Amino acid sequence: MADKTPAHAxxxxxxxxxxxxxxxxxxxxxxxxxxxxxxxRLRELYPSLSHGILLLSRWTGYPPDxxxxxxxxVAGGGxxxxxxxxxxxxxxxxxxxxxxxxxxxxxxxxxxAVIGTEADx
Numbered sequence: 001m002a003d004k005t006p007a008h009a010x011x012x013x014x015x016x017x018x019x020x021x022x023x024x025x026x027x028x029x030x031x032x033x034x035x036x037x038x039x040x041r042l043r044e045l046y047p048s049l050s051h052g053i054l055l056l057s058r059w060t061g062y063p064p065d066x067x068x069x070x071x072x073x074v075a076g077g078g079x080x081x082x083x084x085x086x087x088x089x090x091x092x093x094x095x096x097x098x099x100x101x102x103x104x105x106x107x108x109x110x111x112x113a114v115i116g117t118e119a120d121x
Contacts (some may be wrong), residue, residue, distance in 0.1 A: 004115040013046050013113050020047045020054070028052050031072055034070075035095035041103050044112040056102070058110060061117035067107040071098040078109055081105070 020033055032054050038043045045056040050106055053072055057065035066084035074080055074091070080100035081089045088104055092098045114120050 002115065006112060006114075009060065009113055009115045010044075012115060013044065016047055016060075017043065023049065029034060029095070031095040032071060032073065032079075034099075035099045036102070038096070039099050039103050041106065041110070042099060045110075046113040055062065057113060058081070058107070059114050059117050059120060061115075061120075065118070068110070069102045069105045071095070071102060 017037060017086055020028075022083060023033065024030070028049055029052070033047075034085060036047070036054055036056065042056055044066060045058060046060045046064075048055045048057070051065075053070055055064045055070060056068045058068065069081050069083040072080045072082060077093070079092050079095060081092070081098055081101045083089055083105065090101050092101060
């Protein structure tokens with residue numbers, strides 16, 4: 001049986017953050033990753049990328065969490081924050097403001113990511 005302890009989950013999340021922080025601008029705007037990582041509550045979530053968007057999840061498995069808002073870069077500058085099923089939550093000028101808005105809209109009882117899928121929360 002796979003190790004699903006909180007300590008192991010924290011190691012998996014930290015390793016994934018190291019990988020995502022190393023991605024270059026051809027994959028994602030580095031400012032987005034750095035701004036998300038600067039938020040302690042978001043640093044506990046499992047990061048992944050899809051089409052230049054940083055996805056943050058309360059679990060490590062697929063599919064990623066759709067309840068955690070996502071930040072989309074806007075052509076010409078700025079960021080749009082959305083949540084699946086709710087649409088746009090807001091727009092900001094900076095990545096730091098965008099991820100502060102993500103923190104403000106985290107699901108209730110959003111804690112460190114767990115190993116597995118939504119069923120393992």
